[in-house]
Amino acid sequence: MKSCRNNILKLVAITFLLGTNALFSVSQDGYEQDSLFMRKIFDEALSRGEAYEDLKSLCKDVGARLSGSAEADMAVKWGKLRLEKYGFDTVYLQEIQVPHWERGTKESGWYETADGTIYKIDVLALGGSVDTDGLISAELVSFSTLEELRKAEKSKVEGKLVFVNEPMNEKLINTFSAYGGCFPVRSSSAVDAGKLGAVGVIIRSLSLLEHDHPHTGTLRYTDEVEKIPAAAISTKAANQLQQLVDNGEHLTFHLEMNCKSYPDKKSHNVIAEMKGSVYPKNIIAFGGHLDSWDVGEGAHDDGAGIVHTMEALRILKVLDYKPRNTLRVVFFMNEENGNMGGKTYAKKVKEKGENHIAAIESDRGGFSPRGFTCDGSEAHLKLLQAFKLLFEPYELHRFEKGYGGVDIYPLKDEYEDIALFGFLPDSQRYFDYHHNANDVFEEVNKRELELGAASISSLVYLLDKYLLD
Numbered sequence: 303m304k305s306c307r308n309n310i311l312k313l314v315a316i317t318f319l320l321g322t323n324a325l326f327s328v329s330q331d332g333y334e335q336d337s338l339f340m341r342k343i344f345d346e347a348l349s350r351g352e353a354y355e356d357l358k359s360l361c362k363d364v365g366a367r368l369s370g371s372a373e374a375d376m377a378v379k380w381g382k383l384r385l386e387k388y389g390f391d392t393v394y395l396q397e398i399q400v401p402h403w404e405r406g407t408k409e410s411g412w413y414e415t416a417d418g419t420i421y422k423i424d425v426l427a428l429g430g431s432v433d434t435d436g437l438i439s440a441e442l443v444s445f446s447t448l449e450e451l452r453k454a455e456k457s458k459v460e461g462k463l464v465f466v467n468e469p470m471n472e473k474l475i476n477t478f479s480a481y482g483g484c485f486p487v488r489s490s491s492a493v494d495a496g497k498l499g500a501v502g503v504i505i506r507s508l509s510l511l512e513h514d515h516p517h518t519g520t521l522r523y524t525d526e527v528e529k530i531p532a533a534a535i536s537t538k539a540a541n542q543l544q545q546l547v548d549n550g551e552h553l554t555f556h557l558e559m560n561c562k563s564y565p566d567k568k569s570h571n572v573i574a575e576m577k578g579s580v581y582p583k584n585i586i587a588f589g590g591h592l593d594s595w596d597v598g599e600g601a602h603d604d605g606a607g608i609v610h611t612m613e614a615l616r617i618l619k620v621l622d623y624k625p626r627n628t629l630r631v632v633f634f635m636n637e638e639n640g641n642m643g644g645k646t647y648a649k650k651v652k653e654k655g656e657n658h659i660a661a662i663e664s665d666r667g668g669f670s671p672r673g674f675t676c677d678g679s680e681a682h683l684k685l686l687q688a689f690k691l692l693f694e695p696y697e698l699h700r701f702e703k704g705y706g707g708v709d710i711y712p713l714k715d716e717y718e719d720i721a722l723f724g725f726l727p728d729s730q731r732y733f734d735y736h737h738n739a740n741d742v743f744e745e746v747n748k749r750e751l752e753l754g755a756a757s758i759s760s761l762v763y764l765l766d767k768y769l770l771d
Contacts, residue, residue, distance in 0.1 A: 370402030406560030606668030663707025675704025
């Protein structure tokens, strides 16, 4: 890795001493070769691409794929068969253990006004929640933020059902920043309400759009606090409920959920490779997560990432590209509620003595590509930014420091000098679909999906060519 780092630094030093175009003006033939090859990548994706049909098959033939479910088992089989169909050098499974939680029968929720009028409301259990052990009924107490709940007196909360109505920050242009600010509402509300003696908690769904689809996602319990049931209601329902509270209504909330956790279950990551011709022991890994939540079809999260990266490798194979390093697609299992696919992968490849030099993750939906983030050294970031000129014709313009992804992050614990890259599409619509029933195949645009696959394939090509000299 020391020689790799020196080569990167040398390349970047030449680039920035001579100007932003210098990486390629040093060798005009090299620049033209890269430009022409990337054009072939995009032409293949847009004219003869397989990504959209592959996504349709994953969503419609397999469906939602929560870890531990029969659908997740079938997704593993689907992934292996699909990768084998494309004739990569090797295709194999990597065994892992994953959590197994089931939603059970459909959740039921109602709120009741002081005059005895009852209204039905859609609720969705948060992933990992305990059940209600029958119907629970309690006075509703509302908090506008999680911080407000944390500061509340126990007497205000004990024996009641807590409603946390904290919205995502609509002023933030980057919607993932807005999501990050509200993530603790979903992950921590059950513990914070439980500390104060609440019998249950409901939260406002994490979305910037006002719609009727409650969202799910993992919550976290602690051994020190009694576990209480936790669910989400849609943003539209949250606004309606809050209006009643603001008008002084005293509400009773009725909730029933039958979710249950089971012992961990065997599952698999699915892996395919094109062997390197010069440095076969060096690995550039790229992938997404095969699992999804159990509502919708997991189209944007993360079916798009699965087909992005499978298509990226397929295109390189069709174009008869001979990689210098081994290129590896990984379909990670269990990103949503444990990340055992990512954690197990990192440990097992290190134990095998493999040398991972870079990894790329696609887990932000199938929207129009905007660029890539880099979680690595300053040299890695400058190398990524040196590719900007090649990506300009395809309207990719953001090449910046940032997070690589949940699945590939554990590789940092095993490979100190690894470069992690995150695919960065337009973020404005992602949380319209994230973790809710609206995340279906029909909500993915074919051309946007294909452009994303071509962008990732191009980055794989450039990293394979320039990360080592």
